[in-house]
Amino acid sequence: MKEELSHAREVADAVDSATADRSSPAQPYPRLEDQIVSQREFMRYRLRRDRAKRQLDLYPPDEADLLPTRLGNALRAGERRAGERFGWETIDAWPRLYVGLPDSLALAYRSAVDAVDAAAVFCLTFLVVALLAVAAFWDDLALWWVPAAALFLSYASYRGAIASTVTQGILQQVAFDRHRFDMLEALHQPLPATPDEEYKQAEMLSAHFQEANPKDARTYLANQRYAHAEPPRARAIQWLRDRLGAG
Template sequence: MWFATLLTSGAASFGRILIAGLLPNSVTIVFVWLLIRAHSFSGASDWNLPLPTDLKTDLVQVLFALLVITLLTVLVQPFQVRMIRLLEGYWEGWWLTARIAPVLVEYQTRKRETLAARINDLGDRIGELRDSAVETLQEQRKRQRYQARMAAARRRATVKLEQYPRPTEQDPQTPLLPTALGNALRTGETSAGERYGLNTLASWPRLYPLLSEKLATLQASARDSLDAAANFCVSFFVVALIAVVALADEPKAYWIPALAFSLCCLSYLGSVAAAVTFTTYLRVAYDLHRFDLVKALHHKLPDTPAEEYELFASLSEFFRAESADVIADGLVLDLLADRLYDHSAEPD
């Protein structure tokens, strides 16, 4: 039994490493290896040179490439979160990007406002068509086709608008991020637990260990898809930059960096789609397991939504409190003094 569990766990871990690490990194390493073999950095490329010639030499080079890919994956893995945050648009730490960010945030703000206005306009036009009178069967069919097209356009605009964080009573001025990926993830980070009074960012690390096995698997799969798409985006972007440098004097090969940049954009769109799925499972986790967090903390389960919101609001304040602002010793007495514990589930 333990051996089967070990194999299953190992296969799952290797699958994540393969999809989110080895394959994206191999794109960059193999491309650079081909450019070096073709002498692209020192003149015109000779694409006959990368073809296999000597089995022994080629095998050594392949093994060396695999070693480099593995080392690169190990070295880059600790920076996975930072890379995702870079694609999200957390650019305050760099001089240039910190000045570009406000421009892109303004673009994202106007895009959200445009989508909201378009949804309202399409809704009004659909209502007008529904209430308008028609005289002939041909006019009725024409109206139905036009109404169906507008309803489809309204659904598409609604789906896009749902990828933006919405203002709440606690935070009416929810700031947007410069990128679509950042806004798609922030949508879940500002709504999953907040619907019940819980701060998502502060409570998620405590809720995640309590998830059911099936939901944890689905959530991890969505996260792996997000990481893989983001890593491929970065890899293809690096490939495009290297291709521009290596093939600058070969106009006939300009399709290579163009293709790499297109794949970079496609991977980025895939990361946004994966982020939408991830935030969906994030909300589901709070819907199904928020009371498991209450039980794990041995607090009394609330009887009404009002009690639930009050409990979670106080817990969020407790989770977010930092020792730099509040004395950590006895913090529970300051923030949770009026709470009653429940130890009924403990064995005698």
């Protein structure tokens, strides 16, 4: 897996360099035909760059997090690119964020998870069928298309599981992008004023979520003040006071 990741990075870097060189030619081409050829070459480089980027997105950013399988790496990449961009440990923060998501986003995420589970089940099922078919039709070469077809379906299901895993990771990123502050409000935590404050607060709360010892968990909330939302009646009274004061 490390060799595949290194190769993908080399391809992406090489294509980026070539694309940058071709994006701004030193002199304009005098003939229209030359301009068309150059534009086609530039578009081919961009397509190669996009393919290389999609390949890199299937791996976690840090090589230390690599797993033996592509499906595992796609899952890990989704975790690393979701909450950890903001300081959250995705595995620990996700259950707390998920319960507060709007129905549309939660439904899309559940659909992606179901697709991953179904594809994984089909992959294993077809693989078992392929192995049993090999044993059953070992002496009958005319029926070897059965295990070959089952093996192909197993591989196709595995690729489908990877694609659904990528979708699952993207939806997790969207959830953290749009609703991480809703989670802070639900936890009665003050909203950070800057990205640095947010990162430190997320790290502190993630450590608190991970702590299994109740006594040790208290240390992560030491000197913290809760931010309780005002009840609707209090907000209405304050609004009325502001209106009367302005009048």
